[in-house]
Amino acid sequence: xxxxxxxxxxxxxxxxxxxxxxxxxxxxxxxxxxxxxxxxxxxxxxxxxxxxxxxxxxxxxxxxxxxxxxxxxxxxxxxxxxxxxxxxxxxxxxxxxxxxxxxxxxxxxxxxxxxxxxxxxxxxxxxxxxxxxxxxxxxxxxxxxxxxxxxxxxxxxxxxxxxxxxxxxxxxxxxxxxxxxxxxxxxxxxxxxxxxxxxxxxxxxxxxxxxxxxxxxxxxxxxxxxxxxxxxxxxxxxxxxxxxxxxxxxxxxxxxxxxxxxxxxxxxxxxxxxxxxxxxxxxxxxxxxxxxxxxxxxxxxxxxxxxxxxxxxxxxxxxxxxxxxxxxxxxxxxxxxxxxxxxxxxxxxxxxxxxxxxxxxxxxxxxxxxxxxxxxxxxxxxxxxxxxxxxxxxxxxxxxxxxxxxxxxxxxxxx
Numbered sequence: 001x002x003x004x005x006x007x008x009x010x011x012x013x014x015x016x017x018x019x020x021x022x023x024x025x026x027x028x029x030x031x032x033x034x035x036x037x038x039x040x041x042x043x044x045x046x047x048x049x050x051x052x053x054x055x056x057x058x059x060x061x062x063x064x065x066x067x068x069x070x071x072x073x074x075x076x077x078x079x080x081x082x083x084x085x086x087x088x089x090x091x092x093x094x095x096x097x098x099x100x101x102x103x104x105x106x107x108x109x110x111x112x113x114x115x116x117x118x119x120x121x122x123x124x125x126x127x128x129x130x131x132x133x134x135x136x137x138x139x140x141x142x143x144x145x146x147x148x149x150x151x152x153x154x155x156x157x158x159x160x161x162x163x164x165x166x167x168x169x170x171x172x173x174x175x176x177x178x179x180x181x182x183x184x185x186x187x188x189x190x191x192x193x194x195x196x197x198x199x200x201x202x203x204x205x206x207x208x209x210x211x212x213x214x215x216x217x218x219x220x221x222x223x224x225x226x227x228x229x230x231x232x233x234x235x236x237x238x239x240x241x242x243x244x245x246x247x248x249x250x251x252x253x254x255x256x257x258x259x260x261x262x263x264x265x266x267x268x269x270x271x272x273x274x275x276x277x278x279x280x281x282x283x284x285x286x287x288x289x290x291x292x293x294x295x296x297x298x299x300x301x302x303x304x305x306x307x308x309x310x311x312x313x314x315x316x317x318x319x320x321x322x323x324x325x326x327x328x329x330x331x332x333x334x335x336x337x338x339x340x341x342x343x344x345x346x347x348x349x350x351x352x353x354x355x356x357x358x359x360x361x362x363x364x365x366x367x368x369x370x371x372x373x374x375x376x377x378x379x380x381x382x383x384x385x386x387x388x389x390x391x392x393x394x395x396x397x398x399x400x401x402x403x404x405x406x407x408x409x410x411x412x413x414x415x
Contacts, residue, residue: 038149056368301333
């Protein structure tokens, strides 16, 4: 599970932005929190980011995905090439993403300042912290630390700078002299050696699921589980949302290429009929494109990142998807959801804790800022109450991220 992610000098963000999944000491929805069994540290299962168009919401998700791609690209293309059939989708996805310079463009000096990433997460009974700094596509600093859950003992895995590389006990003695300065040391070790700690970190990044519904092609990809039990669960979830699709049939040509996809429905007379997938509503097609991934993340306890998840979905369907992660009876493995949204009907205390609602907005100079509802303070210095009408106040511009007018708060005055 992810605890915290920070980055700076990345696209719309000039200064450091911190996305914090660690739960605040507030009263609402305490039952939904994910608790690490060893450290007893509590994290939220969901974070929803709101804000105006161009405010930087998607950039937060892009920053985390950029870090993932930077680490995994070389690993996937090289080490997994022999298993191309198994990892075909990942290889194709990571090969198509470019890692161009992404520094903050509205400040001349930012080109000479590193882009930094800093992430902390739990996996397999350990807490990891990974840091990466890039300048003109070259790595100038990279660090990895681990902490046994439930202890205060932080161990060095490696520290790398332009001048030296310090290795911890597990990987001591490996050859690092010829590591390319554009390749993460984490990736180099994963490709050339077999260390449990390194493999655990790489596996965690590999298991992050990314759904980008800003890209129309995403809604045309239908993913269905191979096993009957998992497939059955997908159609049970659709039934819970009052979408009466009983099954899906895929029609292929002699070469195995998909020609048509049909959804199966029960007619009024009790007989089954088929409808071409393109005849279904865009919202239904979107659900079919994401439910298998949602289900997989819940089963494995992975992180799901979804940009524009609310687009084309009825608010009740969006609330249902969020509820899958906030219901501990369903989310038994500690899966987490990070999404962007414009849907204010779900921005209320019945759906979210105050530390699960975050905002992005730009200051007068064009730089984005990221902050949570629970950290926001009124003019008198008091916190936002948990019984406020969050959506109404947001539309009125009370939280500094007005989605319709240029009434952005002065960051300088508030900081």
